[in-house]
Amino acid sequence: MTRPVVLVGFVAAALGSSIKDFQPDGSVIFVEEPDVVRKRNARETVAGSALVRELIEWEFHLPGKADEFYHVHRDLDPAAVVPLTEYATPFAARLAERYGLPGAGFGAAQILRDKAVLRLVSRAAGIANPASARVESPDEVREFMARHPGKTVLKPANRQASVGTQVLTDAAEADQAWANCVVQDEGIFVPDRAMELKMLAESFVDGDEYSVEMLLRDGEPLFANVTGKRLFPGPRPVELAHIVPAGIPDELTTLLNEETRRLTGAAGFGTGIVHCEWIVSDGVPYLVECAGRFAGDGIIELIQRAYPVELNRAYFSVMKDEPVVDVLPREAAGGAAVRFVSIEPGLIEDVRGVEKASQAEGVFLCDVGVSAGDRFDGLRSSWDRVGDLMVTAGSPAEALRLAEEAVALIEIDVRPDGEERENAAP
Numbered sequence: 331m332t333r334p335v336v337l338v339g340f341v342a343a344a345l346g347s348s349i350k351d352f353q354p355d356g357s358v359i360f361v362e363e364p365d366v367v368r369k370r371n372a373r374e375t376v377a378g379s380a381l382v383r384e385l386i387e388w389e390f391h392l393p394g395k396a397d398e399f400y401h402v403h404r405d406l407d408p409a410a411v412v413p414l415t416e417y418a419t420p421f422a423a424r425l426a427e428r429y430g431l432p433g434a435g436f437g438a439a440q441i442l443r444d445k446a447v448l449r450l451v452s453r454a455a456g457i458a459n460p461a462s463a464r465v466e467s468p469d470e471v472r473e474f475m476a477r478h479p480g481k482t483v484l485k486p487a488n489r490q491a492s493v494g495t496q497v498l499t500d501a502a503e504a505d506q507a508w509a510n511c512v513v514q515d516e517g518i519f520v521p522d523r524a525m526e527l528k529m530l531a532e533s534f535v536d537g538d539e540y541s542v543e544m545l546l547r548d549g550e551p552l553f554a555n556v557t558g559k560r561l562f563p564g565p566r567p568v569e570l571a572h573i574v575p576a577g578i579p580d581e582l583t584t585l586l587n588e589e590t591r592r593l594t595g596a597a598g599f600g601t602g603i604v605h606c607e608w609i610v611s612d613g614v615p616y617l618v619e620c621a622g623r624f625a626g627d628g629i630i631e632l633i634q635r636a637y638p639v640e641l642n643r644a645y646f647s648v649m650k651d652e653p654v655v656d657v658l659p660r661e662a663a664g665g666a667a668v669r670f671v672s673i674e675p676g677l678i679e680d681v682r683g684v685e686k687a688s689q690a691e692g693v694f695l696c697d698v699g700v701s702a703g704d705r706f707d708g709l710r711s712s713w714d715r716v717g718d719l720m721v722t723a724g725s726p727a728e729a730l731r732l733a734e735e736a737v738a739l740i741e742i743d744v745r746p747d748g749e750e751r752e753n754a755a756p
Contacts (some may be wrong), residue, residue: 331356332354332356332357332409333357333407333408333409334357334358334359334383334384334406334407334408334409335353335357335358335359335408335409335410335411335412335646335649335650336359336361336406336408336410336411336412336422336425337358337359337360337361337412337414338360338361338362338390338411338412338413338414338415338418338421338422338425339361339362339413339414339415339417339418340360340362340366340367340370340372340375340385340414340415341414341415342370342372342375344414345375345376345379345381345382347642348634348640348642348643349381349642349646350381351643352642352643352646353381353646355380355381356380356381356382356383357381357383358381358382358383359382359383359384359385359386359406359408360372360376360382360384360385360386361386361388361390361399361418361421362385362386362387362388362390363387363388363389363390363391363520363521364387364388364389364521365520365521365522365523366518366520366521367385367387369518370518372385373385386403389521390417390418390421391417391421391520391521391525395421396420396421396422396424396425396428397424397428399421399425400425400428400429406429407429408429408431409431409650410426410431410432410646410649410650411425411426411429411431411433411649412645412646412649413602413622413623414623414624415623416443416621416623417443417520418623419434419439419442419443419621419622419623420436420439420440420443422434422439423435423436423438423439423622424436424439426649431649431650431651432547432548432600432601432602432648432649432650432651433600433601433602433649434599434600434601434602434622435598435599435600437597437598438594438597438598438599438600438622439622441597441598442597442599442604442620442621442622443622444487444528445485445486445487445530445619446462446464446487446528446530448597448617448619448620449462449530449617451596451597452593452596452597452617454596455592455593455595455596456592457589457592457593457596457617458614458615458616458617459616459617460483460532460533460534460535460616461477461478461532461533462530462531462532462533463530463531463532464487464528464529464530465484465529465530465531466529467508468504468505468507468508469504470531471484471498471501471504471507471508471531472501472504474531475498475501475504475531476501478533480533480534481497481498481499481533481534481536482497482498482531482532482533482534483495483496483497483498483530483531483532483533483534483567484496484497484498484504484507484508484511484529484530484531485511485529485530485532486511486527486528486529486530487528487529487530495511495566495567495711496510496511496565496566497534497565497566497567498565499565508529510710511529512527512529535609535611535616536609536611537609537610537611537612537616538558538559538609538610539558539559539560539561539607539608539609539610539618540556540557540558540559540576540578540586540607540608540609540610540615541556541557541559541572541605541606541607541608541625541629542554542555542556542557542586542587542589542590542604542605542606542608543555543557543603543604543605543625543629543630543633544587544590544591544594544603544604544606545602545603545641545644545645545648545658546594546599546600546601546602546603546604546648547601547648548600548601549594549595549599549600549601551587551591552644552648552654552658553639553641553644553658553659554587554590555574555575555633555637555662556575556576556578556582556583556586556587557572557573557574557575557576557625557629557632557633558572558573558574558575558576558577558578558726559571559572559573559607560572560573562670562672562709564709566709566710566711568672568709568710568711568712568714568715569627569670569712570669570670570672571667571668571669571670571730571733572627572628572629572632572667572668573665573666573667573726573729573730574629574632574633574636574662574665574666574667574726574729575636575661575662575665575726576726577665577725577726577727582610585615586608586610586615589608589615589617590604590606590608590620593606593617593620594606594620597620599622601648601649602622602623602645602648602649603622603623603624603645604620604621604622604623605620605621605623605624605625605626605629606619606620606621607619607620624645626712627668627670627712627718628668628695628718628720629668630642631666631695631720632666632667632668632720633666635664635666635694635722636662636663636664636665636666636722636726636729637659637661637662637663638659638663639656639658639659640656643655643656644656644658662726664722664723664724664725664729665722665723665724665725665726665727665728665729665730666720666721666722666723666726666729667720667721667723667726667729667730667732667733668718668719668720668733669718669719669720669721669730669733669734669736669737670715670717670718670719671698671715671716671717671718671719671737671740671742672709672714672715672716673700673706673716673742673744674706674744674746675706675707675708675744675746675747676705676706676744676745676746676747677703677704677705677744677745677747678700678701678702678703678704678705678706678742678743678744679702679743679744679745680702680741680742680743681698681700681701681702681740681741681742681743682740682741682742682743683739683740683741684696684698684717684740686739687719687736687737687739687740688719690721690732690735690736690739691721691732691735691736692721692722692723692728692729692732692733692736693719693720693721693732693733693736694720694721694722695718695719695720696717696718696719696720696736697717697718697719698716698717698740698742699716699717700716700717700742706744716742717740719733719736719737719740720733721733721736
């Protein structure tokens with residue numbers, strides 16, 4: 331029987347991705363929290379997939395659970411342990427260590443999972459960071475703002491998808507911002523038990539935003555891409571678009587790749603993939619955060635189409651300690667972009683133009699997750715975006731242009747609470 335690949339964190343999209351092109355039937359084992367399995371109907375989803383051998387319910391967020399899993403499943407003999415979600419990374423790294431498999435390394439995974447610890451380690455390694463401090467109350471936020479004039483970012487140290495993150499422009503906003511930011515409910519994506527609250531106050535860095543997706547084996551880069559980012563306007567720094575590759579000068583691409591490599595070295599990251607976010611201000615890359623897993627938001631799909639490259643296959647090969655069969659490209663052959671959709675809060679009355687947008691030039695995916703009768707409570711994190719649209723083109727700039735043109739075809743009518751009907755465009 332084929333040695334299984336253990337995927338930690340249930341991601342339904344993995345069942346329809348290119349994984350099935352190189353993993354045989356019955357070779358995948360999912361590990362997910364019992365509450366999440368229930369809330370996301372994961373058992374019903376995997377039941378229809380020939381790829382999945384088993385779904386194991388395990389409270390992997392908790393300390394010591396990887397070692398417990400190893401002793402309960404000593405005879406599992408996996409070929410690889412792969413984290414699919416942010417919260418899965420420490421468990422997956424430790425479990426890989428116990429089975430003697432390649433991985434990030436438990437110490438590195440723990441550093442990347444806590445933004446405050448990552449600041450401490452990376453700053454000591456000479457990597458540029460914004461001023462940052464742990465805070466436990468609005469008073470401490472105000473104290474930080476008094477010491478560091480200008481805008482302040484209030485954010486969790488241990489969450490994902492921009493959950494609980496807000497930009498403050500005035501100390502008078504601290505109480506309301508704190509109340510907003512400590513509400514970090516991720517619904518069906520996390521267990522029902524409470525997660526520890528860890529908050530940071532950081533100086534706002536004004537500049538262009540990028541992320542670096544880098545595949546490494548034993549600490550050495552095998553592939554790297556720089557993604558350009560756009561944000562929705564407003565105090566919540568939620569991403570509006572990703573552009574692959576970023577379409578920036580070669581010198582900046584090289585600098586961002588070098589800083590990412592310095593960061594992975596500082597954390598002691600071994601084998602796997604990282605998604606590191608940077609803000610470039612006056613030519614200096616400032617670290618935002620770095621995740622020891624595949625990028626979300628469809629970035630990997632954009633990379634695979636823009637270069638093109640079978641990044642999923644290459645990633646699984648290094649995690650299984652196998653040679654990477656394909657030559658990994660250093661430059662993209664074209665461009666790709668994802669453009670997200672949001673609306674004003676209120677009652678959705680009508681959704682039009684989705685089919686027209688899906689047939690627009692370059693579009694290969696168009697999805698809107700709301701319909702008439704739904705209520706939208708506002709854009710607070712990445713989970714709140716109501717749709718996305720992906721395109722490919724001959725260049726990054728052309729991909730972004732086509733994405734903007736296509737998303738403009740989507741019309742969503744929203745009636746704000748307590749007001750007369752009005753139209754809200756994406």
